[in-house]
Amino acid sequence: MTPEQLAIELADPVLRRVFSAAALGASTSAEILSASGLGAPQAAPAIGRLVRSGLLVQGRGSLALQDDALTAAAETAAQRVAEETAADQPDPQLRGHIRGGVLVNVPEEDAAARRAVLGHVAESTLAVGDDYDERTVTDRLQPWCEGGALDAVSLRRALVDDGLLARESGCYRLAAPVGTAQ
Numbered sequence: 460m461t462p463e464q465l466a467i468e469l470a471d472p473v474l475r476r477v478f479s480a481a482a483l484g485a486s487t488s489a490e491i492l493s494a495s496g497l498g499a500p501q502a503a504p505a506i507g508r509l510v511r512s513g514l515l516v517q518g519r520g521s522l523a524l525q526d527d528a529l530t531a532a533a534e535t536a537a538q539r540v541a542e543e544t545a546a547d548q549p550d551p552q553l554r555g556h557i558r559g560g561v562l563v564n565v566p567e568e569d570a571a572a573r574r575a576v577l578g579h580v581a582e583s584t585l586a587v588g589d590d591y592d593e594r595t596v597t598d599r600l601q602p603w604c605e606g607g608a609l610d611a612v613s614l615r616r617a618l619v620d621d622g623l624l625a626r627e628s629g630c631y632r633l634a635a636p637v638g639t640a641q
Contacts, residue, residue, distance in 0.1 A: 464532070473497065514528055560603070
């Protein structure tokens with residue numbers, strides 16, 4: 460069962476109620492009727508559909524969730540998310556911090572990771588050797604902040620505080636590249 464098939468099956472409210480009853484321990488048709496609050500004319504086709512789809516397994520007078528199908532769907536979904544995350548952010552050091560060009564998380568505990576993430580933002584946004592006024596820096600940082608962890612002013616401040624952006628007399632300049640010592 461694929462994650463999509465699981466979602467399609469459980470999008471049906473009747474199937475979802477039958478599935479939920481089985482997940483809560485109902486193991487007979489009578490128990491499913493009682494737990495789901497459905498009548499036999501609604502529940503019977505739903506039970507049959509869930510058995511055919513592989514979400515329920517039918518034994519001698521009993522029904523049970525097919526845990527293997529759920530586990531397989533979850534593993535497939537997790538693998539797809541990992542692949543999409545890797546495709547979106549090929550640099551493993553930036554994964555979980557930058558997604559779709561937005562800074563979604565700034566590492567707090569790991570100084571090296573913080574410097575790598577903020578350094579990537581700085582080096583992707585500003586050119587080495589160029590001077591920028593405060594407004595320009597803020598405007599250039601804004602795309603990193605759309606729905607992200609920081610607003611552009613806070614991000615600018617973090618870049619200055621972490622030594623990635625030098626500020627002197629209202630003029631900002633990209634400081635030492637991330638790979639160099641300060």
